[in-house]
Every structure is written in structure tokens, then in C-alpha cells.
Amino acid sequence: MGSNANDRSERFGDMRDYMSNTLFQPHRARDAIRDAHQGKIPTLLGYYAGLASVPITRWLAPMGFDYVWIDWEHSAMNIETMTTMVHEAVFLSNGRTIPWVRVPGHDHATMAYALDAGASIVVPQVDTVEQAKEARGAVKFGRKNGGHRSAPPFRYVHGLTDVPLDKDHSLWENFNRQSGFMIQVESLEGIQNLDAILTEVPEIDAVWLGTIDARVSMGLPGGHGIVGTEPEWLEAVELFHKTLRKHDKPYSGFCLAKGDSFLKGKSYMSMCIVAGDTLKLSEMMDHLTDRRAEMTQKQNGANPASNVAVGDAELHFLLGFALDKEQERGFSSQPTFSAIGSRFVLGPALHINIERARAIQVTGQESDRPERVIKDMIREAYEVGQFLKSG
Numbered sequence: 001m002g003s004n005a006n007d008r009s010e011r012f013g014d015m016r017d018y019m020s021n022t023l024f025q026p027h028r029a030r031d032a033i034r035d036a037h038q039g040k041i042p043t044l045l046g047y048y049a050g051l052a053s054v055p056i057t058r059w060l061a062p063m064g065f066d067y068v069w070i071d072w073e074h075s076a077m078n079i080e081t082m083t084t085m086v087h088e089a090v091f092l093s094n095g096r097t098i099p100w101v102r103v104p105g106h107d108h109a110t111m112a113y114a115l116d117a118g119a120s121i122v123v124p125q126v127d128t129v130e131q132a133k134e135a136r137g138a139v140k141f142g143r144k145n146g147g148h149r150s151a152p153p154f155r156y157v158h159g160l161t162d163v164p165l166d167k168d169h170s171l172w173e174n175f176n177r178q179s180g181f182m183i184q185v186e187s188l189e190g191i192q193n194l195d196a197i198l199t200e201v202p203e204i205d206a207v208w209l210g211t212i213d214a215r216v217s218m219g220l221p222g223g224h225g226i227v228g229t230e231p232e233w234l235e236a237v238e239l240f241h242k243t244l245r246k247h248d249k250p251y252s253g254f255c256l257a258k259g260d261s262f263l264k265g266k267s268y269m270s271m272c273i274v275a276g277d278t279l280k281l282s283e284m285m286d287h288l289t290d291r292r293a294e295m296t297q298k299q300n301g302a303n304p305a306s307n308v309a310v311g312d313a314e315l316h317f318l319l320g321f322a323l324d325k326e327q328e329r330g331f332s333s334q335p336t337f338s339a340i341g342s343r344f345v346l347g348p349a350l351h352i353n354i355e356r357a358r359a360i361q362v363t364g365q366e367s368d369r370p371e372r373v374i375k376d377m378i379r380e381a382y383e384v385g386q387f388l389k390s391g
Helices: 003-007 029-037 054-063 079-091 108-117 129-139 171-178 188-200 211-217 231-247 259-266 277-300 312-328 371-389
Strands: 044-049 067-071 098-102 120-123 181-185 206-209 251-254 271-276 343-346 350-353
Touching: 029 044, 029 098, 029 171, 044 054, 044 277, 054 067, 054 079, 067 079, 079 098, 079 108, 098 108, 108 120, 108 129, 120 129, 129 181, 129 188, 181 188, 188 206, 188 211, 188 231, 206 231, 259 271, 271 277
Parallel strands: 044 067, 044 271, 067 098, 098 120, 120 181, 181 206, 206 251, 251 271
Antiparallel strands: 343 350
16 A cells, blocks of 8 residues: 555554545455454454344444444345445444445445445355456456456545545555455365465455355255364365465454454454354343243242352363263263253253353363353253152
């Protein structure tokens, strides 16, 4: 970038350092990703906007997320709603949040709507070099850049919002250098073609591995919380990351863990999503379940185990008990285990739900333990005790 861009660096310590001359123009998202990738700034932390909701975007904008991922691909929103969400994220965050839009396909007109709104672009399901080149054409201005994007004649006010950040280049060339261009690889074919894609289309700024779609495309179970261990899956993932390292390309993805698990996960990423509107709203189901359980306990008499405080020692004893019971029944168990998306079943009366407990270590190490899960464990341990007493 020119001197104007460099003069703005290190002023705020957030994404305002990557603003253009005006919030009507896109951030220097490409520079932000590259700086995060090179360790010049911390990993960019964003939230997933899975709902077509302007009020939710407005509510979250002042919180200071580095970016928002607006999912136009899997959300029933029209062009006006998408555009308004982009503007709300930018203007009500005072430039602290960079909007990214995952477009619903490879149509150049759809990409143009999001780009003209001021967003950076996520193009899903890129499997081939030809698809990547077509996406580049929709994102970039100028045939010399491999682009065929149409310049919007009345999107900017002449002399007011159309002043380029780097005056040595045209407004459109500035936009080529500012707007981010990310692709999603979501099939084994895409993973196998990624080397050729990044060789032929070096303008790609970051790559996201769409694990659910990729696993489904390979005939493997796909869904939230599934950690694949199949040899063919591990081989595909290794090829994906090996290719990114070869081309020195930033990696982006979800990182919803906490503590050491989060720090380890984000160490591989230049951009990571740490929260989402749909994810937080889903927690309301837990609140409803808890309140109903409390009402039931009140009606039937308080459960003496329901309010027991649990510390590390009690947790490790309980999990040790679980392992012992598993071994007694002839199931193989490891001395330590990661309990993502699993459920221990210990006899006809005890079901220890550890679906949301991440990386619980029986060795005595500190771990992330959602309070509700721990209370469920204690309550269910009490229930199995009553069952065993009853013979």
C-alpha cells in the first residue's frame, strides 16, 4: 500500500488501523489477514452471523469483534438485508469490525452486491482451478488482474466518499488491494486440487476447510462436534494443511474451545470464529431444561445431589469411577480421554452426559467444565447410588 495506508498503522490497536479513508469503502482486509498470518498482529477474532437479522447485527456491532462472517449462503436473506447488515457492522462498530459475506454460490452478480456494500468475500465450494478463476474474475476489477467486476457508477459520492486511500492508484485498484478474497474447500476433490488452485490464483487471501461438507462428500459422518479419526480423513486434512504451508496461505476456521484448547487451535489460524448468534441462542434450550428440572425437583422433593459443589478431586473421582465401570463391563478405555461429542453409558441407571465437556483429563489437569454438565454428572451419580442401594 502507499504512504497513506502506512501512516494509519498502529493508531488504535484494532481493525480501525485497517480502515480506508471512509467507512463507505472496504477495509484493508487483505493486509489485516496477512499481518495476522505473519504474527504482526494477533489472530483476528470474529463471530458467525447465521441469522438474517439487522437488530442482532446492530446489538453486536459495538462489542469490538475483529470481523463478522455473514452467512448469506445458508440464511434466507434478501440483498437489502445483507447490505444493511454489512453497513451496521461497519458503521456501528466505528470501523472495528470487518464484514465478510459468504455468498450463496459462484454467481458474479451476487458477489458484486456484497462487494459493493463494502464487504470482503467468502466463496464456498471451490473444487477446481476454473471455479477459482471465475471467482477471482467476479472479485477483481480489470482484465489485467483477471477480473471482470463491474465498477458501480453511483455507489460513492464524488469528491467525498470516492477518494482513494492510495492516491497513486485508482479507486478500483485500491479496492482490489483492500477487499479480502477467501475460498472454502469443501470436498476431497477441492483438497486434492488446492495446490493447483493456489498456484493459478495467487490472489486468494485465505482458505477455509469446510469440514462438514468435506466429510459428507467423502461418505463420512458429518456434523457439529464430530472429530474425525478415519485414516482417509486424517490424510485429507494433512494434505490440506501441507498445501497451505507450501503456499504460505492463511488458514481460517471455527475455534469455539476455551483455555489451552483455544490457544492451541488459534495458533494455526489467522482468522477464527469464536462465537455465533445461533450458537448463543441455542443455549436458551439449556436454560429451559434447567428451569424445568428445578421445578420438577421442587415438586418431588429436592434432590440432595443437585446443589453439590464439585471440585477437581470430585470430578476426577467421578470420571475414574466411570472408567472403572466401563472396564468392568469389558469396554476398552484410555487413562485419559477427550470427550467431545460423546456420551458415557454406565449401566441402566447412569447416563453421564459429557457432550459439552471439552478435553476432560482424568490425570488431574485443569479442564473446561460447563457447570450444567458437572451438575448433571453429580445428580446422575447420586441416582446410580440409589439404584445400587436398591439392589
